[in-house]
Amino acid sequence: MTDNIDFETRVRGSFAKQTIMATLGAEIAAVRLGEVEIVLPYSDRILQQHGFVHAGAVATIADSACGYAGLSLMPPDAAVLTTEFKIHLLSPAKGDRLRAVGRVVRNGKSLVVTLGEVFAETGGASKQVALITASMMVVGTGTGLRD
Amino acid sequence: MTDNIDFETRVRGSFAKQTIMATLGAEIAAVRLGEVEIVLPYSDRILQQHGFVHAGAVATIADSACGYAGLSLMPPDAAVLTTEFKIHLLSPAKGDRLRAVGRVVRNGKSLVVTLGEVFAETGGASKQVALITASMMVVGTGTGLRD
């Protein structure tokens, strides 16, 4: 479906421009309408002092997963900017990789509200390690900010 | 004063173990009792799609500044773990460098509440770009988690 290709291409194209993702080692794993997944493999370059993945790295993929969930629903002439988010760190972020799943809860005209979960995956096991809620402002691409 | 040396040494020693800081390019700039500053120079490795510093990088230094503000007040047998934080992105994070300042608002027995601000500095000018509030749980070092 043309539209599906379009929103997925749009989200993946924007993600590729987020240089912090390559720096942390994160990759986009799935793009659905209103739901996006980002995966971050464990590496010794993204840790806090106890050897867990730093809350800031967890927040980075959670925020982007939520933001791109929002972008996937935007018309061509609109983009989204995170205005605030809150993240609960439920358990130490350790495992083979982290998977952030962001979803749109309310797709408003000027404000999009999203909810996300982050899981630590080890072998076949998965455990939720974080919960995020985020607000995104809808901005016209006439502002010069695109996707 | 011996105590001052101790808390500063303790905070700087823990910060040095956070490998994400070197990965992002962040450095600890000041350690006072109950207040810590972290500086992050602009680089093309930590950006979002519009060329601003990614909200996740902003959150990373803001969270650590708050956490270390908490740690600076802990007795030797206790450390702190962030349980949640909320960050407002007030303006695009662009400039020569970002400076995160975290402060303890309430130093409770089992819970520490902190408030932080992030500024974008360009030449001699400074503009607030983020506001964070964070909760830290006090954990005994008997848990194996230290500093």
Added chain:
Amino acid sequence: MTDNIDFETRVRGSFAKQTIMATLGAEIAAVRLGEVEIVLPYSDRILQQHGFVHAGAVATIADSACGYAGLSLMPPDAAVLTTEFKIHLLSPAKGDRLRAVGRVVRNGKSLVVTLGEVFAETGGASKQVALITASMMVVGTGTGLRD
């Protein structure tokens, strides 16, 4: 089952002591293990300036639903105290009544994390109007704070 009776009795007994609930007109509607519902009928005594139910009244029932979801899982010698919550107001709170549903997301030893939703019900229709996440500290009843 004796245990079921116990947690429900405990939650309903504590709710009956929250005088603000009678003042606002709220009632407890359901008590399950880890999930509690509170209902607040519309009345002209709890409004903001546009005639919608005030965000503070929405937050009051959402916070208590989350807190009692936490209490329903506590052993007899422990209670919970809200340390922070964040609430998104998704749509104007108007209708015949509001229904807040609070659930435990993580039942930790010293910290309980909860997620809640508030719905506006009109006739047979229901619409989500708020989303809350809340942290509760587990306190021993030896502190003098009970249920």
Added chain:
Amino acid sequence: MTDNIDFETRVRGSFAKQTIMATLGAEIAAVRLGEVEIVLPYSDRILQQHGFVHAGAVATIADSACGYAGLSLMPPDAAVLTTEFKIHLLSPAKGDRLRAVGRVVRNGKSLVVTLGEVFAETGGASKQVALITASMMVVGTGTGLRD
């Protein structure tokens, strides 16, 4: 000054329409440009189960103080609606009265960010019991929503 009279009249007029304030017993105490104070005397009608003022009542006055701080800066054809807030409950809310002070941190075109503090006052003593951050959406009065 005419303008001062106007914003104060506007804020006080809107507050008078919030019926929940009379129900809880809250009064507006001060209106400055970008900063508003609301006072809530202790009464046995607004309590939680331990005899402290319920977090929801604390949130009600904190949210309104922040919202009216925002409204005090709005042009005549714009009003504000809270889209989300987060509140930290720092200490039990007990005393002769609570005083919420809300301030605008960032007065954006489409989004206003505010910070508020709530104090418990007993005799001449004052203790901070809560910290709130809130986002307000700017809405044109053409939407039918005024002040």
